[in-house]
Amino acid sequence: MPGRALILVENLSVPFDRRVWQEATTLRDHGWDVEVICPQGTDRDTEREAVVDGVAIHRYPLEAASGGPQGYLKEYATALFHSIRLARAITRRAPVDVVHLCNPPDLLFLVALVLRVIGRRHGVRTRVVFDQHDLVPELYLSRFRPKRDALYWGLRLVEFLTYRTADVVISTNESYRAKAVGRGRVPGHRAFTVRSAPALDRFKQVPPEPELARGREHLLVYLGVMGPQDGVDYAVRALSQLAERRDDWHAAFLGGGDAFDDVVDLAHRLGLDDRVTFTGMADTPDVRRYLSTASLGIAPDPLNPLNDVSTMNKIMEYMAMGLPMVSFDLTESRVSAGDAALFARPNDVDEYASLISELLDDPVRRKQMGEVGRERVAGALSWTHSQSSLLAAYGSVDPAPPRRSSPVEVTDR
Template sequence: MTALGNFADGPPVASTRPLKICLLGYRSHPYCGGQGVYLHYLSKALVEAGHSVDVISGQPYPELDPRVTLIKMPGLNLFEEENPTRALKLRHLLSWTDFFEWWAKLTGGFAEPYTFGRRVAKYLRKRGRHYDIVHDNQSLCYGLLAIERSGLPVVATIHHPITRDRQLALDAAPDWRFRLLVRRWYSFLRMQMKVARRLRHVVTVSRQSESDIAEQFGVDRQQIQLIYNGIDTDIFRPQPDIERRPLRIMTTASADQPLKGLRFLLHAMADLRGQFPDLELLVVGRLQQGGATEQLLGELQLQDCVQFVSGISNQQLVDYYASAGVVVCPSLYEGFGLPAGEAMACGVPVISSDGGALPEVVGDAGIIVPAGDSQALARALRDLLVDDKQRAELGERGRERIARQFSWQLAAAHLVDYYREVIGAPKRNPVPRLAVPAPDASGAEAA
């Protein structure tokens, strides 16, 4: 843990002038995952605190507060192309960045973090001098080192090291050919490891992630600052006008990502159907046709009681939470655990695995079971489904815990205090120093 202080505990320190902050995200739409959610809410909380915020993002672009300026940094956006092979135009051949992004996609790699870094480093060399600080959101690209060398202070958020995702994907691979494809896709991790070790200032969002970044990426703990994420408690709140369905279980999962542990929840559902014939599961995520989850639904004969929804608004998500009797977070690993926090903010009782940082978010306001243990999950669900009083108590405790410890206003204030330490800006009071326990697809280094 860096000597700049531990902002996970205690109030932030008041400071002086507003800052000019540049946030970076290589793909930032909130429906793409937690990284887009992080950028949306952090930028909003920073402008509400009186700072000037620009967001530089590749496609798909973020949804931002009107007070936040979006600077579009388009790439080829090949994952939206119907035929990526034909997406390369003559003008792209004049750009190494464009050509490399196209070639990596065709050969099974993921080059967007690397190519985004090249583009943004070039942009900031020309137009970035007015910023006080540049804050990257998990791209961990070589371009950050170039930006830092140019004299701009750089902070990078690592939500969790994606080595965990890679290992789980390798473990789930059916044969050696698929494992080769997985290794090719995740080859950008070599870049991320190198950059994370060389950056001076790294932020992470949980104690679990801090430990994993040090272990998996080899980052010195003195470089890492712990600042928890926030939850928008104005949007994610109880909806007393919506009737709860006690036998509706809800979860958020990318259906065929092994990391999310959906298969263990499906096995638990199958165990409980005999006792609770009206049990239903609502999955916020897209079902991949012909994928492993669809096959498992058929094997367990759950097609009639499992519904998938995707592309929904925040308000629709809140309404779904309000209708659920229980929310389950069965992930094998989470760097923070945003779905658990959102459900708790909505006053819904939560059963969570102990994967990654989930216990840090849930605390004593939910039920924790071992990750990957469908029988333990089934027992916890059985006990909670028949206990109206416990469900009500957990819902109230969850809402109180999130409102007290995980607001975006608190997260933004801690980050601003950290920014000022990094850039050496004056402070009214010193920050207390508290100890916390505890060429491939990524490209060449030159940006």
């Protein structure tokens, strides 16, 4: 039976984190009392406490890491402190029935252990759902170190401890689920795939605005985070080659991240100042404007240990807008996009530029690919299917024993 669910997320604010927000509202719609602990946003989600569409959100201040792994250790320690503090305060009223851990980092299992202790004092068994958004050890290899060092094995350890703590693991795709069942030793019946899927009511076509292409025939769009592992530098280098072949395009990069300044500088050094626009983080109306005007989407995520097995939100969102795309040939990118994308050899900038040019010359093919993509996200890859998997995962956890009639009050000491 539905009860109280507490969702913990560290790397994005809510409701800006679209996957977490879809999960929270799905649970709410099916009778759960849902609360969320997350960091404050910078330009949005800035209130410390908010109730949005019936979901109570508790936010804490957090400075995003910069530099090497040491910066992330500081960020994660701060997040862990605030998450435990807020979780204890929330359980003063009553314990939570389910704590839902969204990584990264893989340290939030420590909060779950605290909540289990509190739950026992109330006569309630608090269950744990591990929502694996990223493979953190592979993220470390892709972002910082190409070799497996002591820190990599430390990350593998805390990941394994999170698997051990969880009653249920939900993964964003089958590749992640295979990791949970394999190296995580999670029984298959406790491992569920809940794919991230765009909300189709958010991604709707609006009238195109040709002026966004700055006087050119075609607008190319990149949408998403700009981190070192996201390949925006590959996109800029490919566009530099494209500029040598044709001048009928302009590119817009919508998003931000800790590689933002580096890719802006790279575009300047390659002489692309009049060919590319960097908008920074974009809200929903601007995303619709740019994607409705674009001829194609750019998905330049290079081959690395993380990207090959990850589902890219940008690919799903391009398809939701009926936008064809060019991607490097990665395992899960091909699973997601299918015939809605052209695939270049991994990390081959020259072929990537060639495929962009090829697609720009073929409007009929672009239209067909866009229709294929839209059909995929409205059908087999829709949130309707993911929603069913999420509810099945929640339904599979052991029912909690009856609450005591007079719960023991827990103070936040």
